[in-house]
Amino acid sequence: xxSTTLKLGLLCAVLAGGAIRALALDGGVVIANPGVAAxxxxxxxLKNIYTAKTKYWDGGQNIVIAVLPDKTDAALQQASGMDxxxxxxxxxxxxxxxxxxxxxxxxxxxxxxxLVASTKGAIAIVPxxxxxxxVKKIDIx
Amino acid sequence: xxxxxxxLILTLTATILAVGSAKAFELSSxxxxxxxxxxxxxxxxxxxxxxxxxxxxxxxxxGSFLFSEAGFNASMNPFPNTRxxxxxxxxxxxxxxxxxxxxxxxxxxEYTVNDYFGVRAGRVRRPEGIYNDIQDVDLARTxxxxxxxxxxxxxxxxxxxxxxxxxxxxxxxSKAGSLSYExxxxxxxxxxxxxxxxxxxxxxxxxxxxxAVNSPVEGGVQLWWNTPLNGLRIGGMGEYISGAGxxxxxxxxxxxxxxxTTYSVWVYQTxxxxxxxxxxxxxxxxxxxxxxxxxxxxxxxxxxxSAAYRFNKWFEAGPYYTEYYADTTQRGNSLDYQKDAALxxxxxxxxxxxxxxxxxxxxxTGLLEDSIQPTPQDDRGWFMLAVKTTFSF
Numbered sequence: 001x002x003s004t005t006l007k008l009g010l011l012c013a014v015l016a017g018g019a020i021r022a023l024a025l026d027g028g029v030v031i032a033n034p035g036v037a038a039x040x041x042x043x044x045x046l047k048n049i050y051t052a053k054t055k056y057w058d059g060g061q062n063i064v065i066a067v068l069p070d071k072t073d074a075a076l077q078q079a080s081g082m083d084x085x086x087x088x089x090x091x092x093x094x095x096x097x098x099x100x101x102x103x104x105x106x107x108x109x110x111x112x113x114x115l116v117a118s119t120k121g122a123i124a125i126v127p128x129x130x131x132x133x134x135v136k137k138i139d140i141x
Numbered sequence: 142x143x144x145x146x147x148x149l150i151l152t153l154t155a156t157i158l159a160v161g162s163a164k165a166f167e168l169s170s171x172x173x174x175x176x177x178x179x180x181x182x183x184x185x186x187x188x189x190x191x192x193x194x195x196x197x198x199x200x201x202x203x204g205s206f207l208f209s210e211a212g213f214n215a216s217m218n219p220f221p222n223t224r225x226x227x228x229x230x231x232x233x234x235x236x237x238x239x240x241x242x243x244x245x246x247x248x249x250x251e252y253t254v255n256d257y258f259g260v261r262a263g264r265v266r267r268p269e270g271i272y273n274d275i276q277d278v279d280l281a282r283t284x285x286x287x288x289x290x291x292x293x294x295x296x297x298x299x300x301x302x303x304x305x306x307x308x309x310x311x312x313x314x315s316k317a318g319s320l321s322y323e324x325x326x327x328x329x330x331x332x333x334x335x336x337x338x339x340x341x342x343x344x345x346x347x348x349x350x351x352x353a354v355n356s357p358v359e360g361g362v363q364l365w366w367n368t369p370l371n372g373l374r375i376g377g378m379g380e381y382i383s384g385a386g387x388x389x390x391x392x393x394x395x396x397x398x399x400x401x402t403t404y405s406v407w408v409y410q411t412x413x414x415x416x417x418x419x420x421x422x423x424x425x426x427x428x429x430x431x432x433x434x435x436x437x438x439x440x441x442x443x444x445x446x447s448a449a450y451r452f453n454k455w456f457e458a459g460p461y462y463t464e465y466y467a468d469t470t471q472r473g474n475s476l477d478y479q480k481d482a483a484l485x486x487x488x489x490x491x492x493x494x495x496x497x498x499x500x501x502x503x504x505x506t507g508l509l510e511d512s513i514q515p516t517p518q519d520d521r522g523w524f525m526l527a528v529k530t531t532f533s534f
Contacts, residue, residue, distance in 0.1 A: 044313075048256065048311075053256055053311045053319070053321070054256050055224075055253055056221070056222050056253055059221065060220070060221020060222040060223075061221065062218040062224065069492070070454075081371045081372060081416075082372075083418070083419060083451070085419075085451045085454075085457070086416050086421065089280070089281055089282075092278065092280050092281050093274075093275045093281045095182055095214070096182070096184070096212060096228070096275060096278040096280070096281070097247070097266045097274040097275050097278070098214070098216075098226045098227075098228060098247040098249055098261075098265065098266055099266070099274075101180055101216055101224075102180075102182060
């Protein structure tokens with residue numbers, strides 16, 4: 001009995017550790033411009049980016065957030081802790097008080113991927129089934 | 142009913158039509174190959190105020206369209222970790238404040254060393270509570286009028302920006318969330334047609350002329366604890382203002398005589414904001430003490446609670462209740478307080494077009510200070526309607 005309990009406990013610990021290693025955003029994946037050095041981010045680091053606490057990549061390139069309104073709202077909420085309306089208001093406050101730049105937006109997934117591919121420092125959440133041409137995928141841990 | 146001047150209406154209308162289908166635009170580095178991209182954004186707001194009794198924020202008993210704001214900004218990142226930004230701004234509140242004069246709202250250069258420390262210098266927006274640095278950005282809230290005892294629309298020229306600089310950053314607190322700070326210092330620049338000048342003129346006897354408003358030195362710190370509970374942040378702000386006051390000329394029987402008034406001000410403000418699902422819940426308390434060289438002082442305070450709920454992409458609504466006391470030793474005198482219950486409806490008609498309508502039931506006349514002499518006593522309450530539309534890009 002004790003050994004069975006121990007094995008189950010170890011199994012739970014392994015499964016929990018595996019879940020912590022990779023965070024799946026609801027229906028979305030994080031992409032970045034190929035010039036961005038990072039290949040992965042922690043969930044906290046991603047949130048810091050989406051809440052303007054981190055504004056620059058290592059090396060000084062400014063972070064440019066790009067969004068796809070309506071299509072990735074659930075994933076955006078996971079990343080930022082804000083729903084789409086709160087997120088938009090948050091960044092408008094920063095942009096019109098001289099403290100930040102409003103995220104860029106695109107009309108569809110292909111346009112968003114193209115925007116990220118052509119914008120230095122860009123990061124975005126795209127639908128999980130989007131073609132990732134010219135961008136790199138960022139793993140969230 | 143008071144209308145803005147017609148040339149301005151035509152200019153604003155043309156701008157509205159141009160902005161109506163516009164998105165934020167950017168000068169691409171492919172156009173000017175050595176120039177980093179420059180982002181441009183702007184907004185244009187036009188409002189209407191109508192009150193059942195007493196003129197407040199304009200000639201409102203007859204309905205007033207003299208309630209407008211427009212801003213245009215540009216920003217760029219010319220070097221690593223560096224950003225330059227500036228915004229021009231024009232506004233009008235009633236017939237005496239703002240008058241559509243175009244001014245430099247902010248202009249700064251910012252260098253971010255890391256997440257913990259950055260510096261911003263130039264004309265910077267002053268951080269104070271949830272809304273001080275964005276009080277004229279109609280897009281950034283549900284209501285038309287912010288709680289006026291704390292965010293007086295007539296006083297933005299004095300409270301919104303300082304010429305100086307600030308340090309800013311965020312420290313992680315492990316399981317306790319994080320702590321964000323902004324500490325600022327500089328000189329305020331009250332406008333000759335601003336709210337402070339208008340208020341001072343209204344307080345002077347007939348034989349006294351206001352020559353100038355002092356540009357006081359200010360310094361303070363705003364802290365935000367971003368708690369471990371997602372969406373909850375708690376803030377505290379403290380500030381000291383030195384050398385506020387004015388210069389006057391007094392007409393005496395023996396000729397004009399120069400006069401001067403100076404005082405210092407201590408301010409503190411506490412804030413709580415909770416974003417929970419589609420709710421935005423906020424409460425703040427503000428306290429100000431003005432001290433004269435004689436040692437005499439006046440303490441005033443204000444507080445509010447508000448709740449807003451976003452029903453869907455295009456509709457949000459919410460009430461707020463606020464109280465303001467011009468003199469905390471006179472809390473029972475309706476001449477010295479103003480209590481306001483408001484209900485706001487916000488319609489996001491397009492991503493770039495917002496329309497709001499709002500009703501107020503107000504008791505007291507403590508904030509009518511500069512519009513009517515002598516200030517009337519109110520014991521029954523009065524109503525105010527506020528309507529506003531904003532275009533942005």
